[in-house]
Amino acid sequence: MTGRLRQPTGRYAGRTAAERRADRRRRFLAAGLELFGNGPGYRATTGAALSEAAGLSPRQFYEEFRTLEDVLAALHSQLNDAAEEVATAALAEASGLPRAERTEAVFRAYAAYVTGDPRRIRVMFTEIVGVGPRMDEQRLARRSRWVDFLCAQADKAARRGEIEPRDYRLAAIAFIGSVNGLLHDWAVGWVDATLDEVVEELVRALPAFMRPPGQPGRPR
CATH class of the missing domain: 1.10.10 (Arc Repressor Mutant, subunit A)
Incomplete structure (x- = not known):
């Protein structure tokens, strides 16, 4: 048996x-x-x-x-992972475009994912703020990853002669800070604008962070 x-x-x-x-x-x-x-x-x-x-x-x-904070941490990571995948896929698709168009295509893809569901904006840019040291560390670590992403693309553009070779880390930090700050302020009702207007403003601001000094609007 x-x-x-x-x-x-x-x-x-x-x-x-x-x-x-x-x-x-x-x-x-x-x-x-x-x-x-x-x-x-x-x-x-x-x-x-x-x-x-x-x-x-x-x-x-x-x-x-173990805790609700574990859920928030996992959800924040999940949403950022998805946004990073979207941006990476858009970068591959736009690889043959001029630098300015390529940069805009990648950011628009990122913005479309993040803003495509208002719940994502709230979790990624408001609910995560001020929770505690662990979430602050995770939030800043994610911001650092996005800074590294922008710097890597700037380095590639510089090697192709599209922009001036220099350290773009400060510019990348400034732009990521602008994205986080503006989307946070919009989400909590401090910005009197539509979400489309917010995204368009960020798209207009993006080239300034990668513009060669002394040559406004023209790649060197």
Whole structure:
């Protein structure tokens, strides 16, 4: 009889334990996007409320996360990863365009993703601010990655002779700060403009950060 017993496969309802856990995590993050990004916001959300929104139990929540801050951190990383993938794909697609058009195409792709869902803006630029040292460190680390992304593209443009060879890190930091600041201020209602107007203003500002000194508007 022993030889006829089936060995456990680790599958339930056709899915493995890893697949079920990934699905639970996805549902918790989707609930976090809705509650943090649409309302009532991160600070007013409880673990019980998040579990209910995800259609799961508090016990399952604590199997996936230790705290709500873990959810916010994971969601912030997920959204930034997706934005980075969009920007990288747009860069590859625009590789044959002139420098100014290439830069604009990449930023518009990034902006389209970030602003395509108002919940993303709130999580990425407002809910993450002031939570605590851990989130501040993560936010600044992500900002540094975007600075590195811009600097890498500036270095490539300089090697092609499209812009003057110099250290563009300060310019990149200034532009990323402008993006974060303006989108944050718009999201909390401090900017009297439409979202399209905000994006257009950032698009107009972008070339100035990569413009060769002493030659306004002309690549060297």
